Each structure stands twice: as C-alpha cells, then as structure tokens.
Amino acid sequence: MGKVNMGRVSNKVAIVTGAAAGLGAAIATMLAREGARVVLTDLDQKRGSLVADQIVGAGGEAMFLEHEVSDERRWLEVVDKTLGQFGKLDVLVNNAGVQFVKRISDTTLEDWRRLFQVNVEGVFLGTRTAMSAMRQNGSGSIINLSSTMDRVVSVNDAAYCASKAAVTHFTKAAALDGATDGNRIRVNSIHPGLIETPMVEREILDLARLRGDVNTDAVRAKWDALCPLGMGKPEDIAYGALYLASDESKLVTGSELVIDGGHLLKR
Template sequence: MKNETTLTEVEVAGDAKKMTSGTVSQKIAIVTGAGSGIGRAVAERLAAEGAVVHLVDLNADSLAETSRRIGGVAGTHVLDVRDADGWDALLDEVMATHGRLDVLANCAGIQLTRGLLETSIEDFRQVMGVNAESVFLGTRAAVRAMLPAGQGSIINIASNFANIADGLNTAYCASKAAVAHFTKAAALDCAQRGTRIRVNSIHPGCIATPMLEREIEDVAARRGDPDTSAVRAEWDALAPLGIGTAEEIAWTALHLASDHSTYTTGAEFVVDGGHIIR
C-alpha cells in the first residue's frame, strides 16, 4: 500500500502556525553544533516537526539563543564534542529522562582554510578532533543508547569536500572524508548487529552560515582585500545553484531523522546546489 503523508497544522511555540508531516513527532533527538548555522537550523526544523530536542554546543550564549528561537527545548548542554566522558554523561541524562534516543545529528564542526604547508600538526589534530573524532564519539555513545530499542537514526554532517578536494582546506578535507567513510563502516556495523540503527552523512556545499562568512573574510584578508564581495561572488559561482541556506540542509536532515528513510543507511546525501557535478 502506498504511504500517504498527512500534513497537519500545528502551533509552534512563539511562532506562526506551520505545516508538519509529523514524521518526527515525539522523537527524542540530540543536535550538536546547535548554537549556530546548520546545527541551529536542524534543531529548529526537528522541533518544528514535533521532535523533543536536546541542544549541544560549546557556546552557552548561542545555545540559549537557539533555545529562545525554538521556544523551549528539552535541554541545553554545554559540551566539547571531543570529550568522551562528556558524551557518556549527556547520554546518561537523556536516557534517564526519556528512556530512549531516536536521533543524533552531529553538526558541530570547525573549518581551517589553510594549504598543506601552512597547516601545523596542532592545526591538523584540532580539525580532526572537532570534526572527525567527535563524530566517532557521538555515534558510539548514541548507538549504545539506541541498542535496546534496536533502531534510531544518526546523521553526520560531512561536506562535499569529502568528495572533492580543495588545496586551501587540507586538514578539513581529510576530516570530512573520515566522517563520510566512518559513517559507512558504522552503518554496516549497526546492520550486522541485526539492528535498524541507520547512520548516514550529509555533504553540504557552500552554505550561508557564520562559518562560511569567516572563510570568505579569511580568504579576502589573505588576498589583502578588505572588500569581501569578490570572494563572495567566486564562492557563489562554485555551484550552479549558488550559495545555499542552512534550512535547505535541515530538510534533508529531517528526512533522515524521520521514518520516511527507514531503508536508508550508509548513504551520502550531497546537498550542494550541483557544485560537485561541474
């Protein structure tokens, strides 16, 4: 029988009425990097669709702002996503409160716009730590929590720089390729354990967030040009559809979080306005 999605009008706290398919209604979700950009948009989208969302970030003020925008969330957690003990404590708290975890979206990340010769070993370790080790730690902690129910969805934000190389982003490219391939190995492990825990990666292109803004400013400054408009125009021309929005990434995260993607695991979702097909 064909699946039918029923759209329902719901009241979203502090906001206008919105349409929701209810596909993540009452799902228990953790979103990292929720204080800014893509993580914030994913948290907002999941909450708007009825999920019970826990927000995670290093920055307490930006977490509070996301919580305010959503109109109340299940919890805000200041956590460095490289902290293994911190992950265990977070999952203990979520499990003690809700008894289960349905969704983890690993969105926290940093970018370092540096070529090979400008990248120190400390730089490399920092980027690998925040972008890749964190995804290992979060996925491992979430899978442990999801095992009793035998189901769940883990969404790892990689980058289209996992698929295409960029000489100005050597450590970043390495970290995102690690996320993409780790995601597939973790998906296999979960399936081979006989669970329906799904692990997928999203590969955004240039998305208008504070991270992209910092990169544009950094590149312009290194060219000695205080005006960022030339760099911005170059970045905009990378993809046939130009620079995207965090909300456009959040819709893909919603699909992966929902029961509309129950047969999808170990997959890469490239959401980059056509950048990699050029």
C-alpha cells in the same frame, strides 16, 4: 519558527551537536517544529541556550547542554542526561565542526589535531555512544555532517578536506555496524555545498585576506558561481536531516545525501 504540530518526527528524541548557530540551529529548530524533543549541544552556552529557549517559546520541547564533542566522558553525560530527561534516544545529528584556511606549510600539528579531534573523533565518539543507547530499542538514525569538500579539494583546506573524507568513510562502516544483530540503526551522511553559515562567512573573510582584498565581494561572487543554483541556506540542509531522521528513510543507510546546489557538477 511556526507552532509545533504532529509532524514528521513526532515523539522522537534527538541530539544535535553544534546547535548554537548555522546548520545545527536550523536542524534542531526544524526537528522540534516537526514534533521531536531536541537536546541541543555546543560550546557556546549563551547562543545555544537562546536557540533552545526559542524552540520552547514556540511550543516545542528542548534543552541545551554545554558539550565538547571530543570529550569521551562528556558524551556519556550528554546521552545519560538525554535519557534521563526524555527516556530514549532516536536521532543523533553529528553536526559540530571546525575549519581553518591555511596552506599545508602553515598548518601546525596542533591545528591538524584539533580539527580532527572535533570533526572526526567527535563523530566517532557520538556515533559509538548513541549506538549503545539506540540498541536498547533496536533502532535509530545517526546523521553525520560531511561536506562536498570530501571530494573537492582546495589548497587552503587540506586538513578540513581530509577530515570530511574520514567522516564519509566512517559513516559507511558505522552503517554496517548499526545493521548487525537484528538492529536497525541507520547511519547516513549529509554533504552540504556552499551554505550561508557563520563558518562559511569566516572562510570567505579569511580567503579575501589571503588574496589581499579589502572586502569579500570577489570571493563571494566566485563561490556563488561555483554552484549552478547558487549558495544555499541552513534550512536547505535541515530539510535533508529531517528526512533522514524520519521514518520516511527507514530503508536508507550508508548513503550520502548531497545538498549542494550543483557544486559537484562543476568540479
């Protein structure tokens, strides 16, 4: 991470969930590099604190909070601590998510509920809580991480696909809500394709095991071929979040920002 400068989100305050690794860490780091004061949240306190320390070490402002995104009370505490530390909330990135690779017949009700608690209820709770804080200033940007899997389905990912479809549609309804009563609270979704993150690496490993492969080469090659531009990096998604967090996107709400290397072109 380079030195902090007066960048595209200077003086903004952002919360990024699931920020201990992968997309969340990349987004939090980029927002800080571009001048935002960032609150990183995650269940992984050790890795989340490390990312926050790296941001501070590079001259940025950041703090880490342990956070279960399906806990309604914890959301209130996270936003209250953000307001107490930085005085306002301009940006929320609902990035935290979970995934598993299972056929429907192997998916338990507990599996289904846990995935929806994090991927959908977490987004709802975060959006609702952030909107309440953002209405104090009448503006803000909420960025929900959906996926190309909201429309590209897989026999092994039914629950995940359903959860991301819910996030996409909820985002549009929330965008209407954020624009009422004279407010300019923008709500948009980002739709990553196949991105090299720890979550995707785990899915590749799980799929290889289901196929009986001793290594992941075949699955990885197939996935890379699904995208005309190949698999992406976390920074590719972070640039999209930076745009939606900045005032450059002040007229953008209810939109779906697809960053997928052409994945949807081959569905």
